[in-house]
Amino acid sequence: MDALAIVKRWWRNTKDLPFPLDMLCQGAMVAGPVLFVFVVLPIVEWTVNGRPMSYAELWKSGAGLAFGLFLFLLMIGAWGLAARNLRSRWALVAAPTAPYVASVPFLSSGLISTEDVWFGILGGLLVAAITYACLFHLPAVRRYFAAGRDAHDRQSSREPA
Secondary structure (H helix, E strand, O other): OOOHHHHHHHHHHHHHOOHHHHHHHHHHHHHHHHHHHHOOOOOEEEOOOOOEEHHHHHHHHHHHHHHHHHHHHHHHHHHHOOOOOOHHHHHHHHHOOOOHHHHHHHHHHOOOOOHHHHHHHHHHHHHHHHHHHHHHHHHHHHHHHHHHHHHHHHHHHHOOO
């Protein structure tokens, strides 16, 4: 199966997700890679906390790493969710706190304060807990993943040994 057919199938899979998870997943599948390209390539100038930054300053300050890590986890999680990959849910659970944890070594840059990091980690943990509850315990999401396993089992049984 070619890559385009796989992407189309995964995109169709998202329509089986409960509302609004379907829209969030599709948005992350599109926006995540686009924004990730802007973070890893020197295409645009950045403004962080009202301060204009060059591409080099963005990465030296740690903001590039934090934002890039968040987008990477978001992409892994969204595309994995579309592929009905159970393990990909953990990327979405980790995404809200990972940028703040990654920012800790860069506290001396002056771009972010210790209080901001701790507040971000605590807020991220709250969002992570809600994300965990939704992705691991909502009956509609559990049915979504079960339907994928059933389809995979049917397809596997048709393939010659």
